[in-house]
Amino acid sequence: MPRKKIAEFSIDYLQVMDEGGVVDQSLMPNISDAQITEFYRYMVLGRVFDEKLFSLQRQGRIGTFPQAKGQEAANLGAIACLKKDDWLVPSYREYAGLLYRGVPLSRFILVFSGDERGNSHPETYRCLPYCIPIGSQLPHAVGIALGMKLKKEKNVALVFMGDGATSEGDFHEALNFAGVFKVPCIFVCQNNQYAISTPISKQTSSQTIAQKGIAYGIPSIKVDGNDIFAVYAAAQEAVSRAREGNGPSLIEAFTYRLCDHTTSDDSKKYRSQEEIAQWEVKNPIARLRKFLESKKIWTEAQEAKLLEECSIKIESAIKEAEDLGIPPLDHMFGYMYQEMDQQLNEQFHYSKKFEGK
Amino acid sequence: MAKLNMVQAINQALRLEMKRNDNIILLGEDVGVDGGVFRVTDGLLQEFGDQRVIDTPLAESVLIGASLGLGMYGFRPVVEIQFSGFIYPGFNQLISHVARLRNRTRGSLSCPIVVRSPYGGGIRALEHHSESMEALFAHIPGLKVVIPSSPSQAKGLLTSSMRDPDPVIFLEPLRLYRAIKEDVPDEDFAIPLGKAKIVQSGKDVTVISYGAMLWVTQKAIAQIGYKYGVELIDLQTIKPLDVETIIASVKKTGRCVIVHEAPRSFGVGAEIVSQINEKALYDLHAPVERVAGFDTIVPYYKNELKYIPSEERIIAAIEKVMEGI
Numbered sequence: 001m002p003r004k005k006i007a008e009f010s011i012d013y014l015q016v017m018d019e020g021g022v023v024d025q026s027l028m029p030n031i032s033d034a035q036i037t038e039f040y041r042y043m044v045l046g047r048v049f050d051e052k053l054f055s056l057q058r059q060g061r062i063g064t065f066p067q068a069k070g071q072e073a074a075n076l077g078a079i080a081c082l083k084k085d086d087w088l089v090p091s092y093r094e095y096a097g098l099l100y101r102g103v104p105l106s107r108f109i110l111v112f113s114g115d116e117r118g119n120s121h122p123e124t125y126r127c128l129p130y131c132i133p134i135g136s137q138l139p140h141a142v143g144i145a146l147g148m149k150l151k152k153e154k155n156v157a158l159v160f161m162g163d164g165a166t167s168e169g170d171f172h173e174a175l176n177f178a179g180v181f182k183v184p185c186i187f188v189c190q191n192n193q194y195a196i197s198t199p200i201s202k203q204t205s206s207q208t209i210a211q212k213g214i215a216y217g218i219p220s221i222k223v224d225g226n227d228i229f230a231v232y233a234a235a236q237e238a239v240s241r242a243r244e245g246n247g248p249s250l251i252e253a254f255t256y257r258l259c260d261h262t263t264s265d266d267s268k269k270y271r272s273q274e275e276i277a278q279w280e281v282k283n284p285i286a287r288l289r290k291f292l293e294s295k296k297i298w299t300e301a302q303e304a305k306l307l308e309e310c311s312i313k314i315e316s317a318i319k320e321a322e323d324l325g326i327p328p329l330d331h332m333f334g335y336m337y338q339e340m341d342q343q344l345n346e347q348f349h350y351s352k353k354f355e356g357k
Numbered sequence: 358m359a360k361l362n363m364v365q366a367i368n369q370a371l372r373l374e375m376k377r378n379d380n381i382i383l384l385g386e387d388v389g390v391d392g393g394v395f396r397v398t399d400g401l402l403q404e405f406g407d408q409r410v411i412d413t414p415l416a417e418s419v420l421i422g423a424s425l426g427l428g429m430y431g432f433r434p435v436v437e438i439q440f441s442g443f444i445y446p447g448f449n450q451l452i453s454h455v456a457r458l459r460n461r462t463r464g465s466l467s468c469p470i471v472v473r474s475p476y477g478g479g480i481r482a483l484e485h486h487s488e489s490m491e492a493l494f495a496h497i498p499g500l501k502v503v504i505p506s507s508p509s510q511a512k513g514l515l516t517s518s519m520r521d522p523d524p525v526i527f528l529e530p531l532r533l534y535r536a537i538k539e540d541v542p543d544e545d546f547a548i549p550l551g552k553a554k555i556v557q558s559g560k561d562v563t564v565i566s567y568g569a570m571l572w573v574t575q576k577a578i579a580q581i582g583y584k585y586g587v588e589l590i591d592l593q594t595i596k597p598l599d600v601e602t603i604i605a606s607v608k609k610t611g612r613c614v615i616v617h618e619a620p621r622s623f624g625v626g627a628e629i630v631s632q633i634n635e636k637a638l639y640d641l642h643a644p645v646e647r648v649a650g651f652d653t654i655v656p657y658y659k660n661e662l663k664y665i666p667s668e669e670r671i672i673a674a675i676e677k678v679m680e681g682i
């Protein structure tokens with residue numbers, strides 16, 4: 001009746017590029033210079049956009065919104081591995097990646113200025129609208145992936161969450177289900193180390209988030225989430241695994257939110273300026289720029305031009321969104337069901353009497 | 358006596374009751390170090406320590422389920438759900454266990470917990486932060502539901518909720534958190550659950566409301582009060598409903614308008630109409646009117662105020678029951 005070890009696990013940590021922008025060639029994924037430059041452009045666009053939305057919020061032109069400053073590599077690196085027919089299921093801190101995917105800037109402005117039209121036609125980009133109830137998007141991605149599998153397609157579903165989401169039941173149910181049915185789903189946790197004020201040490205006693213995937217039989221890895229190449233390499237591996245029919249993966253992208261949780265938050269309440277400063281140094285955009293400059297494929301002049309292009313794009317998106325005005329009243333009633341029932345119809349007519357009052 | 362807003366009044370109620378009763382513990386996401394995202398629990402961690410003010414992982418099911426365990430183990434958990442739109446992962450615990458524990462153990466065990474949560478619309482919030490789903494909770498046999506409409510009322514009702522032997526869902530209209538200040542007595546005091554408040558007496562029409570809608574209703578009444586004698590009732594407790602006060606008023610006035618922000622159908626208004634139908638039908642001079650949110654998803658904020666009952670809609674309803682127009 002021996003007592004013996006019957007299972008053993010370990011978690012890999014991957015970093016390809018260090019904080020100085022120097023890469024380990026043996027780990028470097030196969031990406032062209034042109035593509036790397038493209039990553040950089042969208043990370044910068046994401047950052048500039050983020051800052052612009054912040055100032056719009058302060059001017060009262062949009063409502064509460066979550067910034068994603070500092071997390072550009074963690075989301076874009078994974079999203080860059082998707083093909084057109086794959087599906088993307090975001091949380092709410094993935095602007096850089098979503099912009100790279102082709103989601104228009106104006107959609108975010110609409111949503112955060114209180115206008116549902118920013119969510120319409122998600123099928124165009126194969127990207128669902130942002131998701132606020134924490135962790136609740138994970139089962140959706142699993143279902144999409146199961147659908148892909150049942151239809152014998154080669155597509156994959158990629159879903160994002162924060163570290164806090166891993167405490168919700170939906171996380172565990174989704175991973176377990178995905179593991180059992182070996183669906184082509186890639187779970188990416190942007191571990192920015194905080195769920196509002198709650199640090200990761202109070203969120204879980206696990207040494208890593210990645211190991212939670214192991215519990216469900218899912219290949220899992222932790223990567224430097226501020227290193228675009230590490231995120232990309234891990235996501236490539238996961239996407240290939242899924243496309244080949246070998247099931248789901250979990251990627252923990254270790255990063256840091258260089259901003260408040262949302263425009264209503266004040267992170268000074270729960271973390272020090274010194275801590276933020278330490279993470280500024282690891283900034284994913286500055287790091288990639290150092291790499292590009294060392295390879296002599298990026299110049300000061302290109303940077304200036306990029307920033308100008310970003311501003312122009314963003315200004316025109318703001319105009320586009322603001323020109324749309326207020327959604328007509330029938331939008332409130334018209335999308336509840338395919339057909340409006342009698343009760344709703346009566347309420348719609350009644351509401352028209354009070355419009356503008 | 359100090360002038361406090363609702364956030365401060367709730368904070369004070371929590372603090373006084375925690376001093377009075379060592380078994381009260383606060384649990385929730387960001388309630389400790391952060392003091393709650395609305396700062397309702399600000400300073401309580403510093404005052405009572407991390408054994409009584411507990412920052413938890415992000416998980417509403419265990420928050421509510423573990424509160425049941427703590428509650429049967431001699432504690433009085435006061436749980437904060439950050440927004441009522443995020444209570445649903447814990448809904449299973451509420452409906453399957455919290456509401457049933459006393460009954461299924463034939464009275465041996467009970468669940469003296471308070472679940473506090475900001476609720477309702479009107480602050481230009483993001484999706485899922487504006488709904489009024491009190492009827493869901495009121496529909497669950499075994500739960501009590503309380504909704505205050507002012508700072509001192511919030512203090513008195515929360516104090517009673519924390520002393521109640523059964524589970525209470527305490528919904529805090531976030532639109533009122535900082536909108537009004539009023540004199541609140543410094544010492545602890547309790548407003549009994551299950552009792553409505555007659556805000557003003559009148560002989561022509563009974564108007565019933567609660568929470569943030571009470572203020573909109575009062576503004577509406579201010580505009581037409583010169584025409585009709587309005588009796589305004591603030592429910593305070595949704596469940597158990599103070600049917601006695603409602604019926605006595607409707608028997609006197611013969612007319613009634615109910616105002617709530619929650620969707621129109623299958624809600625608190627519908628229950629009140631049924632009670633009137635059963636107990637005062639022959640005293641009515643006109644059909645009872647409901648002014649409510651629509652049976653739709655609360656729109657994102659550009660159109661949010663078209664969803665929430667306005668003064669104009671309330672006035673129109675009062676005129677309709679008065680004049681039949």
Ligand SMILES: Cc1ncc(C[n+]2csc(CCOP(=O)(O)OP(=O)(O)O)c2C)c(N)n1
Nearest residue numbers: 132133134162163164165194195196439443
């Ligand atoms: C089910 C649920 N509970 C609570 C909230 C309130 N809330 C919004 S964001 C947040 C923290 C989320 O942290 P994390 O998952 O780490 O993601 P991050 O915001 O850091 O990207 C909380 C508690 C929510 N949106 N949904």
